[in-house]
Amino acid sequence: MKPQEHTASAHNFEECMKCTICTAYCPVVPVNPRYPGPKQAGPDGERLRLKDPYFFNQALKYCLNCKRCEVVCPSGVNVADIIQSARIKYGKEQPKLRDWMLANTDFMGHLARPFAPIVNGVTGLGVTKTVLDATLAIDKHRTFPKYSYKSFEGWLKRRSKEQAKFEKQVAYYHGCYVNYNNPQLGRDFVKVMNALGYGVQLLDHEKCCGVALIANGMSQKATKNAVHNVKALQKAVDAGLKVLTTSSTCTMTIREEYPGLLQVDNSGVRDSILLATRFIWQLLESGQAQLKFKKDYHARIAYHIPCHLEKLGWGIFSTELLKMIPGVEFTLLDSNCCGISGTYGFKKENYEASQAIGKPLFDQIKSVNPDFVACDCETCKWQLEMSTDYAVKHPITILAEALEY
């Protein structure tokens, strides 16, 4: 018999040694008894599903895709990828209207934006919330992210000439959230890049990264977006540009999920897509650029690392940048999922679980009592601002506020 030299299996599932460490760290297991846990839903279930798809368990939809199981697995098993791939491959449930609406972040943004004052007013009303709760099963405790009247894309387009004057250039993948809900973050990003001597340009039309589509069982549409985005990114990369982002989840999706889950080849662009915090840290560290900060800036900041940033392994750039600002008192919060995970926490059936998952984090923030919380993730911001009394700011916004001009 020739012993097997190397094992090779989809998402490394054969490497699993059944230690249950992943189950010990999964944030859903302690709060949702219907979820079988990463080991059972992932490598164990995969064996059964390979024998017979009959063994596919609908409860896999309770997985947040937070990737914490992958971060802790000592054997390098891509547990969350196994679970999400199984949902794509075997999941037959048709997305409900509610899921469709939550997933199509860009479509909803288009629809809502011109009517932003009305939409914001209406989605904020108790009556509307109760109606949403009853008809669409969107939990009434949720505050909808505010839609902005003017999109970020429009704002930057109007400034493209001014931006083109900078000798050094970067492209910006802003994502749905910056475009429709928080254009201020995009403007802060442009301010910081300009201060570093870089002009900012848009991609030749970006689409939503697709993370919410994947999570809500619309992987075909997600794949279409991925193919489109890789093309648009390639154009920028071919022009010699780095493509910067401010959303850790978009970044993780484009870099890891496109090839891992959607089988969309991103090898030509992957290394050029960088979180702005990483790019800026490198510029400052290597002395290629400097930033001038206000002399009287002072802030007590508690930093929460979003799950997908921890998976990317780039949280260190955000924390190092924040610590670099004179006048910052920095506290690192313990690694703990906030519980919302994109559209997950918006659904009525997940509301309680979502809040229970985040509780240790909310409690820690209260006990640290900072001036505000720093975090790179848009959905964390909604969740933390709803569940605590603290404002949440993106590290780039904090940099912009601390800059001298």
Place this chain on the structure above:
Amino acid sequence: MRFDTVIIGGGLAGLTAGISLQEAGRKVAIVSAGQNAMHFFSGNFEDAGPVRDRVAALFAAAGVRTNATDGLQLMAMGKFKNVSLTLEDVTVFPDEHIAEKVLLVNFAGYHDFFGTFIAETLENLGISCRIRFVRLAEMESLRTSPSEMRSVNIARMMDEYWEKVVTDIRVLHKDEDLILLPQVFGLKDAAVLDKIRKALPARVAFVGTMPPSVPGIRTQMLLKHRFEVLGGTFLMGDEVTSAALHEGIISSITTRNLDTVRLFADHFIIATGGFFSKGLVSTPTQVYEPLIGLDMDYSEDRNAWYNEEFFESQPYMNFGVKTDAELHPFKDGEPIRNMYAIGSILGNTRKEDFGTAAGLAIRTAFAAADAIKGGNV
């Protein structure tokens, strides 16, 4: 990115060295590919005797309380083991006659705790042992899926519902002078152990379960927290992929996630563990250290790797990377002068000087940290 010391591997060895260096004001980064052997920890730091006061102090500052007493621990499979340093979860007995009468309580449906083995051992010693089960309504949800009835999940519930268990046990208790419970209490906070001890009408001892280990996970989390509070950088879930080695000195390493951003340091510690953590790898033809290809201390004759008697000591357990007196590992016969190899990656190659198991991890961690603090590259 620049640090004073970069430690590869965040298990017991890496964390102990990291905390010791951070306490001395050094700037340290730990890169760890995943969780580690602490998640299987029995609660007994084997062979840690010679440094037990020092390690007890380092742990105490992290909120990990220990028991520095010589005696016996009752193990999960019903055997006794000599101990000299344990976590506070472990009850240390002066001798095998641990009681006159024992009440052993388990949770209904929990199969990772072997009450019958323990009872057998005790009865052979002339100690009567009654096994009883408790069943809490709150725990019914755990029964719905097979992976749920595990130590960690029960422990999470017990942090909240321990008083109900205590009430049930008080009903079950007759005249026993010792109550044995599985080690599924105090995942976040060990304070619940003392509360249970106080609330029950007899002495209480907690006995190990099958993995994952609740006391081990708690200890790991507290040590990591301590390291970060001291200002250390912990890169969880990242993997060191290469090291730049030139003329016996490592200048920097790369990691999978940071790719082009290298980590530079004056000193490096390799604490990547044994076979379990992939610090050592075996194939049908060789045993090797996968990151740098460090020189190994092992037998090339495959037939000499193992003993056919499964429960006998296995020769492969002795395999590890080769080091000099200061724990510098070798590459192609030359020592790496600013790197230290500590913990399970050494196998039993330095047993004479540093012992084995957790004792090896802690003692070599201290030795490396001291050498670095002493400043000798």
